[in-house]
Amino acid sequence: MKNLSLLVGLFFLVGCKKTTHTETKNVTQEEVVMSLATNVNVVAYQQLAKRSDDLYQAVVSFCTNPTDQGLEDCRQLWKETRAVWEKTEGFLYGPVSSQNIDPRIDTWPVDYLVLDSVLKSSIIFNETNMSVLEDALKGFHPMEYILFGKNGNKKESELTMREKEYLTALAFDVKNLTSQLSDSWNVKNKDNYFSYFTNPSTFNPYYKTQKDVYLEIANAMIGICDEVANRKIGEPFLTQDSSLEESPFSGNSLTDFMNNMFSVQCVFQGKFSSDQIGLEDFVKKNNLSLNQLINTKISSAISALATVKGPFSTAILEQPIQVENAMKAINDLKEVLESKLIPFIQLNVN
Numbered sequence: 001m002k003n004l005s006l007l008v009g010l011f012f013l014v015g016c017k018k019t020t021h022t023e024t025k026n027v028t029q030e031e032v033v034m035s036l037a038t039n040v041n042v043v044a045y046q047q048l049a050k051r052s053d054d055l056y057q058a059v060v061s062f063c064t065n066p067t068d069q070g071l072e073d074c075r076q077l078w079k080e081t082r083a084v085w086e087k088t089e090g091f092l093y094g095p096v097s098s099q100n101i102d103p104r105i106d107t108w109p110v111d112y113l114v115l116d117s118v119l120k121s122s123i124i125f126n127e128t129n130m131s132v133l134e135d136a137l138k139g140f141h142p143m144e145y146i147l148f149g150k151n152g153n154k155k156e157s158e159l160t161m162r163e164k165e166y167l168t169a170l171a172f173d174v175k176n177l178t179s180q181l182s183d184s185w186n187v188k189n190k191d192n193y194f195s196y197f198t199n200p201s202t203f204n205p206y207y208k209t210q211k212d213v214y215l216e217i218a219n220a221m222i223g224i225c226d227e228v229a230n231r232k233i234g235e236p237f238l239t240q241d242s243s244l245e246e247s248p249f250s251g252n253s254l255t256d257f258m259n260n261m262f263s264v265q266c267v268f269q270g271k272f273s274s275d276q277i278g279l280e281d282f283v284k285k286n287n288l289s290l291n292q293l294i295n296t297k298i299s300s301a302i303s304a305l306a307t308v309k310g311p312f313s314t315a316i317l318e319q320p321i322q323v324e325n326a327m328k329a330i331n332d333l334k335e336v337l338e339s340k341l342i343p344f345i346q347l348n349v350n
Contacts, residue, residue, distance in 0.1 A: 027281045029210045029349055030198075035270055035277035036091075036217065037198050042185050043272050044088045049182040051081040052175045059171040063164040071156045075147050079252060081174075082140055086256050087272070089224045090263030093216050094193045094206075095184035101177050107135040108246050112145055119162045125169035141247070143170045148249040211349045217279060218341050221264045225301075225334035228260045229327045237323050242313035253312040258305050261330070265298050283341070286348050290340055297333040304329035 055077040062070035085106065088096070096102050118137055123129055130138065146167045148154055159167075187194045193206075200207035207213045232253070236244040247253045265271070270278020284291040304326040308315050315323055 027277055027285065029214070029282060032270075032277055032279060032282045033210070033213050033217075034198050036267065036279070037185075037194055039270060039274065039276040040266055040272045040278075041091060041094075041197070042182075042194065044084065044091075045178070045182040045185055047273070048081070048084045048088060049175075049178045051077070051084050052171075052178040055081045056168075056171040056175040059168055063168050066156050066159065066164070068156045071147065071154075071159075075250070078140070078143060078147055079250065079255075082247070082252060082256070083259055085140070085178075086259035087263045087266060089227075089260050090265075090267045091217070091220050092223065093220050094197065096181055099180070099184070101181050103135045105139040105174060105177055106141070107139060108141050109244050109248075110136055110141040110145060112150055112249075115142055115145055119160070119166060125165045127169075127172070130169050130173050138170065138173055140174070141249075143167060143174070144247060144249045144252075146170075150249065152249055152251055209350060211345060214279075214345045214349045215342070217267060218337060218345055221267055222334055222337045222342075224260050224264060225330050225337065228257050229330035229334065232257055232260075233323065233327050233330075236312070237316045237320075237327070240316060242316065245313055248311075248313060251311040254305070254308060254310045254315070257326075258302065261298070261302050261305060264333070265302070268294060268298065282348075283344065287344060290344060294333075294336060294341065297329075297336050301326070301329040301333045 055074070058070070058074050058077050062074050092102055115137065118133070136142075146154075146159070146163045149158065183189055184192060185194045186192055196204055196206045197213060200209050200213055202208055207216070232246050236242055242248065245253050247256050266278075268279050270276040270281065280291050280295065283294065304322075308319055308322045308326055
């Protein structure tokens with residue numbers, strides 16, 4: 001995150017909104033789940049698949065006819081695709097987890113020395129060989145390294161033919177995986193996850209009760225808060241080791257973290273591309289003070305992150321107070337979700 005205006009621009013690019021519902025809606029448990037599945041999960045994965053395809057097409061065009069502008073277009077589309085992906089990390093359940101799509105897309109940190117050894121090898125970057133590479137050699141971050149370079153300022157003329165071949169294969173793999181993910185939530189497809197998620201029953205292999213669904217939703221929110229505060233931020237900060245940073249080559253790490261927090265907000269408020277029913281509508285109906293507390297903690301986490309100025313590799317050294325405050329605010333949100341929201345679900349959801 002180079003400045004707050006850039007961050008806000010990337011945020012609104014995807015469409016998540018920061019306003020909160022003021023009225024209390026008389027929603028049912030089932031309506032909340034259906035709204036989240038329809039307006040958050042499905043919409044997000046459709047957007048992700050579309051952006052990934054755009055990125056792949058741009059990479060093919062650039063590698064066929066390399067120009068400085070083509071490289072810049074690929075970098076921008078990488079950031080835009082990345083923004084959508086990071087806004088899905090507040091709901092890492094279903095096929096994104098069970099089919100290991102998440103680690104194949106977003107394993108980090110990346111050791112650029114290992115990447116360089118792969119580039120120097122004789123491996124042919126086809127679909128079969130890509131499938132057997134370890135996860136850290138696939139997905140967003142190897143693409144990031146090739147597009148931006150170790151210091152973030154790589155020029156078109158510095159890309160080798162091997163890098164272009166690898167870049168194309170990486171983009172194709174991400175395009176395929178995100179398309180697979182989107183299809184897995186498509187209600188028109190056989191054995192789709194949407195139907196399992198919205199129809200818990202004794203015959204459902206994933207969710208026997210509505211409570212199971214709600215706990216899945218809440219635990220996913222808790223999970224991303226824990227990952228952002230204690231791994232994405234905490235590990236590089238506490239060790240003072242910038243090699244553990246998530247998106248170091250593009251300088252995109254702080255934007256990643258912010259988008260992760262927006263993903264929690266989107267799930268709770270039901271707002272990805274439009275203002276729909278969210279988890280907060282059911283919470284508000286039964287416990288207005290808990291709804292206010294969770295929304296306040298979400299806003300505090302986002303505000304605390306916004307005080308940290310990038311690049312993150314510099315911030316962990318030069319802005320310790322701001323970084324520590326951001327970690328604390330996100331962990332405070334996590335604690336409320338664990339100690340307040342989970343018991344609320346246990347008590348109020350069937």
